Amino acid sequence: MSMTISDNMETVYQKPATLTETPMHYCPGCGHGVVHRVLMEVIEEMGIAEQTIGVAPVGCSVFAYHYMNVDMQAAPHGRASAVATGVRRVLPEKYVYSYQGDGDLAAIGTGETIHTVNRGENILMVFVNNGIYGMTGGQMAPTSLCGMVTSTSPYGRDEHVMGHPLKITEMIAQLPGAYYVARHAVHTPTAVRKLKKAFKTSFEMQKQKKGTCFIEVVSNCPSGWKMTPVEANDWMEKNMFPYYPLGDIKVPATMK
Template sequence: MAENAITTKELVKKENLVYQKTKLLTDDVMHYCPGCGHGTTHRLIAEIVEEMGIQSEIIGVAPVGCSVLMYNYMNFDMQEAAHGRAPAVATGIKRLLPEKYVFTYQGDGDLAAIGTGETIHACNRGENITMIFINNGIYGMTGGQMAPTTLIGMKSSTTPYGREVSLAGNPLNMTDLIVNLPGTYFVSRQSVHTPGNVRKAKKAIKKAFEYQSLNKGTCFVEVVSNCPAGWKMTPVESNKWLAENMLPFYPLGDLKVPEE
């Protein structure tokens, strides 16, 4: 058949392009481990900013943790915050520059451990910021120690026999706490372990950015992610482990949606 004669070389043309890396990510190679969900989430944020056309109107606040170097990869304004203090810094930026879009990007060691106070109070005050929370149940950057979000029985370098409630307490489900606060406007929990979930996560994060312009309150999106290096698994295994173990405790879906 003549149609099948099209070679890959002939197909690779600008007019046939359906997907390419967004220009809002810089050409720097991300320092994340192979298969890490941080890279996917960074790309989703950059794609959303490009689609909304708000490159010059957005300010991101980077956390301390694996994503501490986020400002190297984003082709828009970023501000670094002290460990756990991203919501406080974002509050200041948003109050001084209310016309800008402001978001925080934090991991679970940052948002759910040292920054619990800032997180809860920013959400309770209803600051008009968007918060992206990457939950992989472990302190990835410092060597896989137990985080507040580590599941019961989950192994980490400080709980080598699995987390025990009698010794280390219960895992903290931040998003379920935050959903009860009156200041939040949109709360959602998503994951990035399959292409379908990545598409859903993108929709949720986009909503969280769009609702910010309404000035109705904090928009909070938790992204359940993997940590292949910290969990001591291959990236593919870690995504399967995530689906089997993380998702029953952190079920996906929109927890709080605005009334139409």
């Protein structure tokens, strides 16, 4: 469908050029599309698209490189931050970000996550936490809440058997290499604006080679949670946010 916009109309909002024309495969109501957009808006607005290399994970956002219009690499499951390390070390003046989900970053990639931050790699690590394995059909994630029903915890997550939901963001914030650590969401316009600011701050700090910036986005999974998008956001606010509270976790003195 084509649409003609008359000459006297002003464009006030449009898709950033840093997103491709490819329709996203995400389920209705999923937060990934918004996180993608916010990240790519920041890259466009900062004018750094030509200096930016992204690393995509395995999981729901495995096709991120189809949507993000920058040079990208697709990492093996859990290894995005190691791949990003390789990129950033040989291109020390470029901007590098990794984009991972909870299974990728906080289960199979825990070792890479911790050591990447511990080295203070000058990258932005984007961590989208929706407490479930969406791509594989709704299995328990390291961040699934206690009592949460998933296809591999059909009677609810029993923390005595299956372990506790992992607050990996608080964990890595303890490391000296972590420079800026914050937890955000994309369920309201206000939350989106805050996330955008956090991404922008992260890239600014990356330019100054301050260390690892780590931004968690608590998100939803209407399909995996078996809820409507509205129900999912409501459930997220009531259940995910108390355990994974939003806000800054570690901020440099210059920002305080």
